Amino acid sequence: MSEVKQSAAVDYSQFPDARGHFGQYGGRFVSETLMPALDELEQMYNRLKDDPDFQQEFDRDLAHYVGRPSPLYYAERWSERLGGARIYLKREDLNHTGAHKVNNTIGQALLAKYSGKTRIIAETGAGQHGVASATVAARLGLKCEVYMGAEDVKRQSLNVYRMKLLGATVHAVESGSKTLKDAMNEAMRDWVTNVDDTFYIIGTVAGPHPYPQLVRDFQCVIGREAREQCLQQTGRLPDALVACVGGGSNAIGLFHPFLTDESVQIYGVEAGGYGVETGKHAAPLNDGIPGVLHGNRTYLMEDEDGQIIETHSVSAGLDYPGVGPEHAWLKDIGRANYVAINDDEAMEAFRTLTRVEGIMPALESSHALAYAAKLAPTMDKDQIIIVNLSGRGDKDILTVAAIDGIEV
Amino acid sequence: MGNRITTTLEALRQQGRKALVTYIVNGDPVPQATLVTMHAMVDAGVDIIELGVPFSDPMAEGPVIALGHERALANKTSLRSTLALVKQFRETNSTTPVVLMGYANPVERMGYAAFATQAQAAGVDGLLTVDLPPEEAEELNAELKAVGIENIFLLAPTTTDARASHIVSLAGGFLYYVSLKGVTGAGHLDVGSVATKLGHLRQLTSLPICVGFGIKDAESAKAIAASADGAVVGSLLVGRMGQLAGESAETIAAAVVELIKPIRAGLDELSG
Ligand SMILES: Cc1ncc(COP(=O)(O)O)c(C=O)c1O
Numbered sequence: 001m002s003e004v005k006q007s008a009a010v011d012y013s014q015f016p017d018a019r020g021h022f023g024q025y026g027g028r029f030v031s032e033t034l035m036p037a038l039d040e041l042e043q044m045y046n047r048l049k050d051d052p053d054f055q056q057e058f059d060r061d062l063a064h065y066v067g068r069p070s071p072l073y074y075a076e077r078w079s080e081r082l083g084g085a086r087i088y089l090k091r092e093d094l095n096h097t098g099a100h101k102v103n104n105t106i107g108q109a110l111l112a113k114y115s116g117k118t119r120i121i122a123e124t125g126a127g128q129h130g131v132a133s134a135t136v137a138a139r140l141g142l143k144c145e146v147y148m149g150a151e152d153v154k155r156q157s158l159n160v161y162r163m164k165l166l167g168a169t170v171h172a173v174e175s176g177s178k179t180l181k182d183a184m185n186e187a188m189r190d191w192v193t194n195v196d197d198t199f200y201i202i203g204t205v206a207g208p209h210p211y212p213q214l215v216r217d218f219q220c221v222i223g224r225e226a227r228e229q230c231l232q233q234t235g236r237l238p239d240a241l242v243a244c245v246g247g248g249s250n251a252i253g254l255f256h257p258f259l260t261d262e263s264v265q266i267y268g269v270e271a272g273g274y275g276v277e278t279g280k281h282a283a284p285l286n287d288g289i290p291g292v293l294h295g296n297r298t299y300l301m302e303d304e305d306g307q308i309i310e311t312h313s314v315s316a317g318l319d320y321p322g323v324g325p326e327h328a329w330l331k332d333i334g335r336a337n338y339v340a341i342n343d344d345e346a347m348e349a350f351r352t353l354t355r356v357e358g359i360m361p362a363l364e365s366s367h368a369l370a371y372a373a374k375l376a377p378t379m380d381k382d383q384i385i386i387v388n389l390s391g392r393g394d395k396d397i398l399t400v401a402a403i404d405g406i407e408v
Numbered sequence: 409m410g411n412r413i414t415t416t417l418e419a420l421r422q423q424g425r426k427a428l429v430t431y432i433v434n435g436d437p438v439p440q441a442t443l444v445t446m447h448a449m450v451d452a453g454v455d456i457i458e459l460g461v462p463f464s465d466p467m468a469e470g471p472v473i474a475l476g477h478e479r480a481l482a483n484k485t486s487l488r489s490t491l492a493l494v495k496q497f498r499e500t501n502s503t504t505p506v507v508l509m510g511y512a513n514p515v516e517r518m519g520y521a522a523f524a525t526q527a528q529a530a531g532v533d534g535l536l537t538v539d540l541p542p543e544e545a546e547e548l549n550a551e552l553k554a555v556g557i558e559n560i561f562l563l564a565p566t567t568t569d570a571r572a573s574h575i576v577s578l579a580g581g582f583l584y585y586v587s588l589k590g591v592t593g594a595g596h597l598d599v600g601s602v603a604t605k606l607g608h609l610r611q612l613t614s615l616p617i618c619v620g621f622g623i624k625d626a627e628s629a630k631a632i633a634a635s636a637d638g639a640v641v642g643s644l645l646v647g648r649m650g651q652l653a654g655e656s657a658e659t660i661a662a663a664v665v666e667l668i669k670p671i672r673a674g675l676d677e678l679s680g
Contacts, residue, residue: 019543027543027544028541028544029512029539029540029541029544030467030539031467031468031538031539031541031562031586032561032562032563032564032566032575032586033562033564033565033586033589034566035541035543035564035567035571036567036568036571037566175478176464176465181465185465185466185467188467189468189469189470189591192468192590192591193589193591194589195566195589196589290516291513291516291517292511292512292513292539292540293465293513294465294467295539297516300513302513302517304517305486305487305488305517306487306513306514306515306516306518307463307464307481307486307513307514308464308465308513309464
């Protein structure tokens with residue numbers, strides 16, 4: 001546990017810089033038509049983020065609509081079985097709509113309201129961000145259209161129906177690999193066409209500046225609460241943080257408030273799919289190289305010609321060839337470690353937590369749990385791990401049943 | 409040697425003619441069609457060829473050109489094979505400007521310096537990178553400038569005056585005005601607002617301005633070119649080529665020429 005390579009001199013609050021860069025990552029790589037809209041969004045966000053009224057409105061919604069703070073729960077029985085560090089679960093699964101995604105959509109819905117735009121679009125992988133977007137749109141009476149890869153529409157059909165019940169239109173995207181990256185392409189095409197009246201709610205800490213920054217800021221409530229709760233319950237800081245990384249929003253939300261706590265080890269868990277060595281995975285920080293996609297420079301899964309390659313993960317929310325630029329930077333400067341967990345390991349963690357703690361985690365979150373289960377036995381009993389339980393597993397029941405060969 | 413783009417557009421200006429710029433995707437619908445079609449387009453009066461470099465995630469393209477990218481990738485087309493193709497084109501054509509149009513990542517992967525050297529050696533005249541706005545283009549600009557390749561920038565209906573002033577100060581060759589808010593091949597072209605915007609841009613720059621996105625026949629090309637220096641036609645050609653995937657290169661090229669002829673004639677009615 002002594003491998004923290006953090007350079008003490010880094011002032012994390014200064015990132016991204018004025019042009020949206022985290023070191024060489026991030027930035028704003030979009031067509032000219034969208035540049036002015038991003039400038040506008042950035043200016044509005046810079047004005048509102050320090051506005052006490054805006055913050056109060058955000059906090060009020062998080063408290064009374066989302067149900068925050070979410071508990072920090074000591075998974076005692078599971079920890080004892082593993083025979084090492086004490087594992088605490090940050091219960092984002094208990095949020096309204098069932099995942100951390102809603103923290104961000106509440107924030108961006110407020111921005112949409114202030115911007116006067118009348119229509120919301122979103123991309124979604126697992127459907128959690130789509131549901132969270134449809135939810136805030138319903139509450140504000142805004143029109144909502146969600147782009148979702150046709151493959152994901154199939155494997156997350158429960159969420160598709162939830163979005164429809166909430167009044168959203170769901171577009172199944174048939175191009176490319178028919179997953180999250182293609183949904184994002186299609187959402188960008190919609191935005192460039194309807195930029196005058198449309199607010200694009202990006203669901204993770206990726207995309208062009210200022211999205212990686214504002215999504216992070218909205219998700220940081222996770223880490224701020226967890227830090228305070230941990231100090232309150234245990235009298236000390238955790239020794240390690242573990243969160244799954246798709247685009248990286250639940251992870252950065254947990255990690256960011258701890259970045260300056262040098263004693264805290266940070267682990268982001270990518271989707272290892274069939275195994276990083278097979279090439280069939282979604283782990284760009286483990287097995288990718290820097291490039292440009294979806295408006296930012298970051299680690300990507302691509303071939304030698306710079307074409308983005310198809311990813312695989314049992315979990316739709318992690319099935320993405322890129323990752324938020326701040327994670328790319330945290331990897332390079334050595335402040336966070338990025339590891340991978342395979343499909344079968346995640347499935348096992350899903351089953352274990354369900355049986356041992358009576359908590360059914362999302363398959364995305366199960367990747368973080370599986371890594372914590374490896375890490376805990378290597379640590380002392382008086383050490384503490386916080387795992388971000390980013391969402392609940394109800395949406396994944398059909399996937400799990402299919403793997404078990406059961407028709408529900 | 410001066411850049412072919414500038415030479416060509418200057419000659420057209422002196423003749424009082426409008427530039428016809430055509431876009432096809434390298435390797436689409438079959439690899440052997442591209443070279444034949446390029447030469448046939450030149451013979452049919454095309455002034456500048458925009459050669460699409462296919463990308464797995466062509467975010468700015470409408471469905472027609474996005475499918476062209478998919479077909480080209482299925483045919484194993486890459487940035488490298490595109491440079492090789494331009495070199496082949498130059499074996500028998502040393503005058504028609506070729507502008508590569510694509511996305512940042514394949515160029516990033518090759519490396520800016522390596523790309524600039526190889527593109528120059530192949531005979532490329534310009535590069536239009538849809539997702540590389542001036543804010544992110546400094547490094548690539550410097551490499552391109554060093555080898556005399558023009559970085560062609562986009563201007564859009566949403567571009568503010570302040571941005572436009574900055575962009576024209578970096579631009580060379582010509583400016584590409586995106587005629588509408590939307591993706592390539594969109595159907596909501598507004599000729600009046602294009603003319604107004606171009607009138608405005610003319611006060612900021614003396615560079616030629618070509619207009620693209622949404623031009624689909626002689627009539628729309630003529631209407632747009634009345635206020636522009638050139639018209640760009642893309643989706644119309646890529647859509648037709650996609651229908652002919654099973655045909656010979658010559659048949660595909662002939663079909664493209666059939667589409668181009670009336671547009672060339674329409675533009676030439678504006679001469680004088
Ligand atoms: C429950 C849950 N966790 C994690 C993710 C991955 O996203 P991110 O890495 O942005 O947190 C998703 C995405 O759909 C999700 O639904």
